[in-house]
Amino acid sequence: MTRLSKRMKAATEQVDRAKQHELGEALDLVVKLATAKFDETVEMAVRLGVDPRQADQNVRGTVVLPHGTGKQVRVLVFAKGDKEKEAKDAGADFVGADDLVKKIAEEGWLDFDSVVATPDMMGAVGRIGKVLGPRGLMPNPKLGTVTFDVSKAVQEMKAGKIEFRVDKAGIVHVPVGKASFGREKLEANAMAILSSLNRAKPSSAKGNYMVSVGVSSTMGPGIKVSPVAARAAA
Numbered sequence: 001m002t003r004l005s006k007r008m009k010a011a012t013e014q015v016d017r018a019k020q021h022e023l024g025e026a027l028d029l030v031v032k033l034a035t036a037k038f039d040e041t042v043e044m045a046v047r048l049g050v051d052p053r054q055a056d057q058n059v060r061g062t063v064v065l066p067h068g069t070g071k072q073v074r075v076l077v078f079a080k081g082d083k084e085k086e087a088k089d090a091g092a093d094f095v096g097a098d099d100l101v102k103k104i105a106e107e108g109w110l111d112f113d114s115v116v117a118t119p120d121m122m123g124a125v126g127r128i129g130k131v132l133g134p135r136g137l138m139p140n141p142k143l144g145t146v147t148f149d150v151s152k153a154v155q156e157m158k159a160g161k162i163e164f165r166v167d168k169a170g171i172v173h174v175p176v177g178k179a180s181f182g183r184e185k186l187e188a189n190a191m192a193i194l195s196s197l198n199r200a201k202p203s204s205a206k207g208n209y210m211v212s213v214g215v216s217s218t219m220g221p222g223i224k225v226s227p228v229a230a231r232a233a234a
Contacts, residue, residue, distance in 0.1 A: 020226035026215050027176075027186045033220045034179035039070070040217035042176045042186055046197060046230075047212040049205060052166050056204045059166040062143050063196035067185040068160030070178035071113075075157050076100065078117040078125050078139070083150050087116070090154035097121060104128050110135070116145050116153045136163065160189075164197070170211075172197065179217050190215070194230055 021029065027042070034040040050057040076094040077087035078101070087095045094100065094112055101124045103109045108131075115132060117125050117139040125132070125139060132138040139145040143163055147153050164174045176189045194210075201209050213225040 017224070020224045020229075022229045023190060023225055024183055024187050026223040026225045027190065028183045029223050030215050030217050030220060031179050031183060031186070034217040036217075036219040038218075040179045040219055041070070042179055042181075042215060042217050044174055044176050044190055044193060045214045045216075045222075046172045046174075046194075046210060048166055048170050048172060048197075049208045049211050050166060050170055050202060052168055052170055054204070057202045059172065059197070059200050059202065060142075060164065061196055061200040062161055062163050063192050064156055065160035065162060065177065065189040066192055067177060067181060067189055069162060069175050070181065071175075073114055073157050073160075074112040075114045075116065075154050076112040077150055077154060078115070078121040079150055080118070080121065083118050083148065087150045087154055090151040091158055092116070092150075092154045098124055101125065101128055104131055110137075112137075114145070114157045115139050116147070116150055116157070118148055118150060119146055122146060136165075164193070176215065198231070 030042055034042070048059060050059055052058055074093045075091070077084075077092040078097060079087050079095060080097045084095050084097075105128050110131075115125075115137045119141075122139070129138055141147070144153055144156070162174060164172050166172050174193055176193065177186050181189075197210070208227070210227045210230055213227055213230040214222045215225060216222040
C-alpha cells in the first residue's frame, strides 16, 4: 500500500471527499493545496455519459483557453514555399517538409508539442503516422491542424489551444492552467473547456451528459465539482 507523504496527507485532510463544490470554490481549494516546490498544473477530469466504443459517441474537439496553459508550446509545421515563410512569421518553432519527416522517421526526433500541416504535405506526413498518432500529434483537419491557414493555426496553439478526447473509460482529462494563475483565470479557462465539451455532445448521447467533474493539481488531492454547477458554469 502506498504511503502518503506528510505534505499530501496534510492536503488530503483538508478535503471533504463527499462534498461537491461550486467550480470556483473547488479551484480556490486546488490553488490553496498546491504546495509543491514547482508551479503545479491544474487538471480537470470530466466523466461523460457516453459509450466511447460507439463511433458516434467518441467525443473529441479543441478549445482555445482564454489565459493559455502556462506552458511554452513548441509548434512544428509541415509546409513548403510561401506557407513555410508564413509559418515562421507566425512563430512556429520548427518548419520544414520531407527533411523533418525523415528526421522523425529515422532519428525518432520528437522535440515538439503540436503539429500543423498543409493539406499538400499530408501524403508525406502519413508515412510517420504510426509515430505521431499514438502520441496525439497527428494533424487532423477536424481539429484545424491540417490547413493552409498555418498562421492562424500556429497563433492559436501558441495562445493556448488544446485538444480534448474522451478515453476508453468515458473520461476527458484536460489541463486548465497553472496553480499560479489563481482562481479567476483558472475558472475562465475551465468554463471555456466545459462550454466546448457541451458543444461536442453527441446527438446520440442519452441521459446525463456530464456525470461527474473533478479538479486537482499535479501533486494535490482531487476535488469534486457539482456536475449541476459545472453545467451551469458552461
